[in-house]
Amino acid sequence: MLLAPIKGNKRMSLIFYILATLAVVSALGVVFARNPINSVLLLISTFLTIAGQYILLNAQFLAVVHIIVYMGAIMVLFVFVIMLLNLNKDKEPYKKLLSKVAAVISSGILLLVLLASVAKVSLATPAATLSPNMGLVKNIGLVLFRDYLFPFETASILFLGAMVGAVVLGKREPKKA
């Protein structure tokens, strides 16, 4: 791929590769960690590296929302549920070695197939020049409330449904006398 020599591009690509390596390593840790709380902590570090990728991509709004939603809401929910259910290494369900090996092999084969199909695709260099403030709240808000207003309102109904569903599911069923 032909790239115009731009000052500082070596540093940027170095940051990308460091973040990518960290993301893959901690994602593997999520799967292989024995204790669920270690899985949660490694998942947080994966999400932090993805937030770093968003900042590199000039998607500042997404990076902030990602940190607020995932680290602020979802991860706290996970940690609370692990704490409430008192999960630890001793309560880990037993799984046969054969099915674990089968899981690794099948996902590896899927990765190979997907990579092979990507290798066939030839993408040109980015044609459009990127405006540096595309990912700022102002521009994203303009697009969101002008072109995607209806999906935005539908998302609020989805949230209402999820909220009601979570409360109904979490409520203790009344004892039948």
Added chain:
Amino acid sequence: MEKIISVIQVVPIEHYIVLSLILFCIGIMGVLFRKNAIVILMSVELMLNSINLLLAAFSAYHADPSGQIFVFFIMVVAAAEVAVGLSILVTMKRNNDSVDIDLLNRLKG
């Protein structure tokens, strides 16, 4: 002041595709590998995030903010999914005293 350059002009888009494919397949491996329902939910989150990263990368590649809006909506759906999934998990733990996903096999016909 130095001109702000985007990483998309430095790192080829193929590397973003490869990174998110690897993360997606690790998520699939987590779903198949573990029996603990909470780790399976985390692996689903990992898969959603890999797709988010790819959408953001293509959004920067085409200089089109619509991709970032899609990422926003996927985050909304992920938050709703986690809330419902974790409450199902709490109910499951209360009824079966376990988070083993294989106990939930009564739905098969």
